[in-house]
Amino acid sequence: MLLTDNPIPDADGDRFGFRAHADVLCEAIAATEDLPLTVGVFGPWGMGKSSFMKVCQDLLAKRGLPTVWFNPWKYDQKDEIWHALIQSVLTEIAQKLEERRLAGDLALRERMAGALDTVRRLSQAAAWLLARRAAGPLTAGILTADDVNSAQDALTEPGTETYLHVNRFEQDFADVVGTYTDGGRLVLFVDDLDRCTPDAAITVLDSLKLFLGEASCVFVLAMDYQVVAEAAARRFNAEHPDEARGRQYLEKLIHFPYHLPGVSFEAIVRHLQGKITDSQLSGSRELWELIEVAFEANPRRVRRFVNGLNLTAVTLRLNPDDPPSRRLLLHAGTLLALRMKHPGFFAALRADPGVWRRYDDAEFYKSDLSGQDAALSQENPGVRRLLAAVAHRREGFDFPDPPTPTEIRLLTQVLTVTGGPPNGGAAPAPAFTPAGATGEGQGQ
Structure with a gap:
């Protein structure tokens, strides 16, 4: 849909x-x-x-x-x-x-x-x-x-x-x-x-x-x-x-x-919750928290995100012997939001998958980022807040721990197909192979 x-x-x-x-x-x-x-x-x-x-x-x-x-x-x-x-x-x-x-x-x-x-x-x-x-x-x-x-x-x-x-x-x-x-x-x-x-x-x-x-x-x-x-x-x-x-x-x-009077986020949820086709995500508090932090109450941006997420979930299910876990689908949603909101960070993450975990640790330990990580944060204002919102150690929510490099490679390949090239025109990733959906850390 x-x-x-x-x-x-x-x-x-x-x-x-x-x-x-x-x-x-x-x-x-x-x-x-x-x-x-x-x-x-x-x-x-x-x-x-x-x-x-x-x-x-x-x-x-x-x-x-x-x-x-x-x-x-x-x-x-x-x-x-x-x-x-x-x-x-x-x-x-x-x-x-x-x-x-x-x-x-x-x-x-x-x-x-x-x-x-x-x-x-x-x-x-x-x-x-x-x-x-x-x-x-x-x-x-x-x-x-x-x-x-x-x-x-x-x-x-x-x-x-x-x-x-x-x-x-x-x-x-x-x-x-x-x-x-x-x-x-x-x-x-x-x-x-x-x-x-x-x-x-x-x-x-x-x-x-x-x-x-x-x-x-x-x-x-x-x-x-x-x-x-x-x-x-x-x-x-x-x-x-x-x-x-x-x-x-x-x-x-x-x-x-x-x-124009603002649209309440609750109204957006009521309107679009039933449009999310994957049963593991449709009622997920974590997914809607991600959406609210990333897109606030902008109906058009939320609709575009839902479109991309639905196509991504369907693509991940092309291999019936290895259906995607809730963990992988939530990571797919976060990566899609990053691609839409922070394409520069998305491109950097493809080149260095460990950056997500370093941001996650810096948020948990309340430490400063350094080197290229700090520069990347300055170039993409708001990205640290988005990743903090989906941190696996955040109280009150059940977000998974950061994705592994294998998961990131898989998901960025899929998102290149379902959502267009990252960073407004970077070279496309290698063709996605459904049989490659088996990767470390997917079974949570």
Whole structure:
């Protein structure tokens, strides 16, 4: 069983307690009178920002509020991102207006036809601004190829109708949103800004200025605050980024900062405990202690760890005559966590398997590390804490003593297959042979 990183699709799929918080935010979005409004949903990578916004989108839809979802990281060029954002909104509006036009009476059909004509002009203005033949595929049927060509030709004809619509874009867009929402509000969710390149992320934020003048819109932007603030700082001065100026840029753009509520580790355990396929590990206190120390309450990182552990356990069972012991499986989990969190230490451990035991002894005797061991600890902050958490002499837990060199060689070979090369691209280990699963110290 492999777990995906996909966000939950709706409020009914919430497993981490987001709904109660999302209800509060959605109530505020629905009740706010002074529009447009920009909400920043802030949280580190992997903490569930996309899932939280999917819950919000579902709750708003149940209130009858129209929404649009946009993922800027799918577009790698700055002007493509800018254009795709605009065309995504216009396409969604055009589709719904056309549905209402076809289903309405004569007066409604005329009203919708007028709004659709404005949408078409807005789309053409956006294509004119882009002035690239790549615009065609992004217009999703609002414009034909001839329309785009005409818009590009208009670049050399100041004063034409297309050029005038560039200047009227903000007001025309506000009018279309008003028709589309019947005087209500449109909520635009922009996800994964922190997955974009710095220039692309800032391009998305800058492009919102086209909408922020008059339209009755709420923009909900998911981002790692620090990542995007640093991108803004580099935008103003690439050689000497001014972090304060980057933060000021976001503060001016974001009207309401919403810091994503943390997911409890207990909620992660409830959700994922049944996803661990090996019976020796599924209810292990020691395994979940390792996971909490290594990954805290980051749902995405824990899911990735569980995927790797499940594949590793299955691989170790390829030899039915020598099934892996609990000891070996717990060591596999620790090595997987080391590979994910501290790839440099993982690579060093492959070269010198005795380093784990020396760290374990230093923790028990409260002594200092020396030489290469001390340097390795400095290069991999946090690794000593992780190994201390799984120490076999730690009270209250039943962790096995450090693995033998034979066990480490076996497990690092398996993890190279089930989790990718250590240290971000080191040469792969020799091919894993299931019959080699017999090794010293495995029978505990």
